[in-house]
Amino acid sequence: MPRDPASTAPTLEEVAALAGVSRSTVSRVVNRSPHVTDEAVLAVEEAIGRLGYVPNRAARSLASRKTHVVALVVPESTAKVFADPFFASVVQGIALYLADTDYTLNLLIASETDSNKIKRYLLGGNVDGALVVSHHSGDHSFANIGQSLPVVFGGRPLLEDIVDSYYVDVDNAGGARAVTQHLIESGRRRIATITGPLDMPPGVDRLSGWLSAVRGADLPDDLIEQADFTLAEATAAMRRILDRDPDVDAVFAASDQMAAGALTALRERGRRVPEDVAVAGFDGDYFSETSSPPLTTISQPATELGAKMAEVLVELMAGREVRRVTMMPTELVVRASTGS
Amino acid sequence: MPRDPASTAPTLEEVAALAGVSRSTVSRVVNRSPHVTDEAVLAVEEAIGRLGYVPNRAARSLASRKTHVVALVVPESTAKVFADPFFASVVQGIALYLADTDYTLNLLIASETDSNKIKRYLLGGNVDGALVVSHHSGDHSFANIGQSLPVVFGGRPLLEDIVDSYYVDVDNAGGARAVTQHLIESGRRRIATITGPLDMPPGVDRLSGWLSAVRGADLPDDLIEQADFTLAEATAAMRRILDRDPDVDAVFAASDQMAAGALTALRERGRRVPEDVAVAGFDGDYFSETSSPPLTTISQPATELGAKMAEVLVELMAGREVRRVTMMPTELVVRASTGS
């Protein structure tokens, strides 16, 4: 049986004794207070090294009234999409950033039915701040806790009125515009789009990016079909597009998975990609790399977005000024699906 | 600016005052001590509800010398495969189970290069136990900390010698045997397998399940090609199989993703599925549902596995006896890829 590690852990007091100073001084050294003599610092560090002293988090937070813990709140619906590679990278970015600070990450899955439990936990003084990943839904039901606790969201809020929340988002509109632009520049004229749900920010924003590009080029903006980010629905949407206009020569799908669905529909209708129809996606995920042909897409800086979220939160917790909105740039990745 | 939440959080003392009892009694109620009158319990719970009281973790752990924190250690390589739907569900299962206990989950991404940092953290008295998800690699490099801290692994260890670690695993061999059996029962005689890497437990175990089934039926066991769980390599493996024996009439791929790759290769060689060749996978993930035809596969109880890991750890931390090895059953899901 494991033995109790605490019973063996050296305390600040022992360090003080060994270093021949008071506990206060040790505390100051540990917390990097500037008002300590170099000699004292040295003696204390020496003692800390010899004893292998590690501060006790609990005692520290009890006394300082700071937990040094940040919550990572994942709405359960998002958790199902946990498999979403994008989401996974965001989490990784968060964790890696925080690993270099002395904050600790608390993973919370917020069941939709009982989000109050989480709210109570968050407001119960158990964490210094929270990160909410609701990328897909734009659900900011935790927005109101932002008034009592520093909170940073991943993805912009669904409701424009919740303007007072901090969030980091990918430039969905800009990316969609850029990839559509690419379609236009490679000579396509009849460009369709398969959108995500229009009650989700990424759905709306990617559509608006497409709109701005086709309108800017004086091309028709009527070939719009909605789907739900899944391959199956996108396949159906692509069929509808082909029915509506057999002459379509390009399609921008708001996600790579949907672009893969479009590929399926095009194949079944005997259209060649990219000769007859160019296909572009969004996300830069697994699907875009493995489909045949590989997809031109907009890749998102997922890890960086996560790191940025954490960074903004850390600033917020330190009481520093931060911009409420941070947009992460996207990158156009050109592959075979839009031309040779 | 957010105001300090701690200044506002009700304390145990206030609950005691409101309920008209002492702090000890409140503490007992909160900790579900059996030695309290029903009336007292009621009064305290009433007060807790009215005040929205949440115990302060720091104070609690300082006094009890328990952190009530469990670490979820994710090797960085696994984190990249974070997108793995299986892994995602495991994490969800862990989080949901723990949500009903009063343990808190600490997410740690262990960089391969500096696992000592994590070890120090774990051994520094910051957590009461750890969960290590290393499902794919079978890497139990954290095995030795199991001597000083309760640790439960997801997936069996790669090295048989590390028999003293606790782990929960899916019955890979059993599942592989079952699905191969199904192939045999539906009349297939020339059955190939595409394996995962043979330095990963799931790779080895699924191969051994296939072996046991074909040998048990006195069928040839030579049609084995190795891949690495990815679609691309599996496509190549399937081509090699077709080259080696054009008469192959079934293939068991050790993952759905690989089965999808097999489908691609079969299609390009003009083989019909399931008429000419039956295809079966393993995992029961997204790929098995969306490929065409949908795949017969072995679905894994991912969420349950996560919950079980958490449960075993909780028992361990409570000092109770637990079996070192827990096997989770799998389920055969029959779809179009192996017959009408």
Added chain:
DNA sequence: CTGAAAGCGCTAACAC
């Protein structure tokens, strides 16, 4: 620049 003293909010004996 450093030490002494007073808790942070809770649990854990120990009496009652």
Added chain:
DNA sequence: GTGTTAGCGCTTTCAG
């Protein structure tokens, strides 16, 4: 069964 009394290990005024 319940209250009282001490701390848990650290930070933080406040003197010096």
